[in-house]
């Protein structure tokens with residue numbers, strides 16, 4: 001039971017962020033129905049459609065550089081600018097976001113993972129959590145990771161991660177090579193390099209998997225992998241390995257469980273995006289387990 005002020009803070013932070021995650025997830029969950037109309041025939045290679053209103057099929061415009069619809073108020077009221085019908089939100093997104101936010105609050109309070117390295121780092125992780133919840137729900141429903149969400153998220157995540165690096169009170173991971181635990185400024189170049197290497201390495205790894213066996217890995221997974229590599233490499237290069245291994249482990253475990261339950265066959269294609277996201281989030285939130293194991 002929490003007795004010290006730190007433990008109380010941890011529980012309060014987890015509860016507060018968990019509660020805040022519900023309205024955030026309700027808002028971002030409005031984007032889910034814009035993408036789930038797409039159910040292409042196997043021979044349809046026209047590519048995925050842009051985000052559209054599920055009622056009238058009108059394209060919903062997005063802000064130029066950000067993974068948000070225009071006007072942003074759509075996220076709150078859900079009214080289609082064309083037909084004025086209300087686009088429903090996705091309850092799964094709201095609850096998933098709340099759970100991830102609560103976990104981030106807990107690990108931030110407990111000083112675990114990257115959430116424990118400052119407020120900007122926490123905001124960067126909350127962004128990844130909110131994005132991950134939306135992408136996971138869309139991917140499970142229609143096996144898609146929309147470009148308009150994935151690619152523009154780099155524009156938000158890169159400055160947040162950089163801010164997290166520059167404002168960290170102390171740094172571990174690749175920063176140790178430069179000066180160990182000490183002023184953020186001294187270690188920052190090493191940590192930033194680690195994040196960039198993580199991004200490039202993971203994108204290259206997934207590109208290779210996709211290149212060798214395109215049916216086994218979606219192109220959307222490749223585009224998402226760089227973003228996850230940025231976060232994992234920010235923590236440490238071994239985190240990139242752990243987060244990726246965890247994604248494949250979880251995917252196998254869920255696939256085998258579904259087969260055991262008779263809910264899937266060896267030919268069933270599971271959406272891989274959610275496993276990538278869960279693997280990366282777990283490792284950046286809780287910390288890299290690899291150094292403890294070897």
Ligand SMILES: [Zn+2]
Nearest residue numbers: 053056080083
């Ligand atoms: Zn409409």
